[in-house]
Amino acid sequence: MTMSDDHRVTRAANLIRTVLDFPKPGIRFRDITPLLGDVDAFGDVIDVMAEHAPANASVVCGVESRGFIFGTPLALRLGLGFVPIRKPGKLPGAVVEQSYDLEYGSTMLAIHTDALHPDDNVLLVDDLLATGGTLQASKRLVEQLGATVAQIQVVLELVGQPGRDSLIADGVQDLFAMIGIED
Ligand SMILES: O=P(O)(O)OC[C@H]1O[C@H](OP(=O)(O)OP(=O)(O)O)[C@H](O)[C@@H]1O
Ligand SMILES: Nc1ncnc2[nH]cnc12
Secondary structure (H helix, E strand, O other): OOHHHOHHHHHHHHOOEEEEOOOOOOOEEEEOHHHHOOHHHHHHHHHHHHHOOOOOOOEEEEEOOHHHHHHHHHHHHHOOEEEEEEOOOOOOOOEEEEEEEEOOEEEEEEEEOOOOOOOOEEEEEEEEEOOOHHHHHHHHHHHHOOOEEEEEEEEEEEEOEOHHHHHHHOOOOOEEEEEEEEO
């Protein structure tokens, strides 16, 4: 069965709204808020993510801020702890940081240095994969702490953007993207 044969995935995909020229001219913004507002569809998305999670995952890491929306319920569903990867200046303890480029800008991400152990197998979660810059930086943060990325999950992949290829070139072997949208 492909993902598009799963009525749960089809319904979720139909609840993603496209907003033209947000936040900058030329960007087709994929807005997940209609999906989040539908409790059945939102619950289905977490179910499908949990069904695809690797059995050896020891912790879920989610990327601020939309990665938190999917990463925290997924962690609870899997019975795992959650580690936030945050934008700069937000985490109070000692951190490691990585800078990265976005489809519409450039910024940094950080993780607490004591958040992961070298034997952790991380399930890394975000809402959307576009250029891949966010998840590449996040993977580097996990690896800077000596842990391993067991799998990356995103709800939405912008097909035609370089994200998938750049993550694969970076050594990602397990990438689950629930919904692909031609960009
Ligand atoms: O693959 P990329 O080109 O890196 O783009 C994907 C990232 O962009 C968005 O986050 P954004 O930085 O807009 O922050 P937000 O989640 O706080 O809205 C999205 O939630 C992903 O994290
Ligand atoms: N086109 C897009 N829509 C929503 N979030 C994004 N993050 C990066 N690109 C995006």
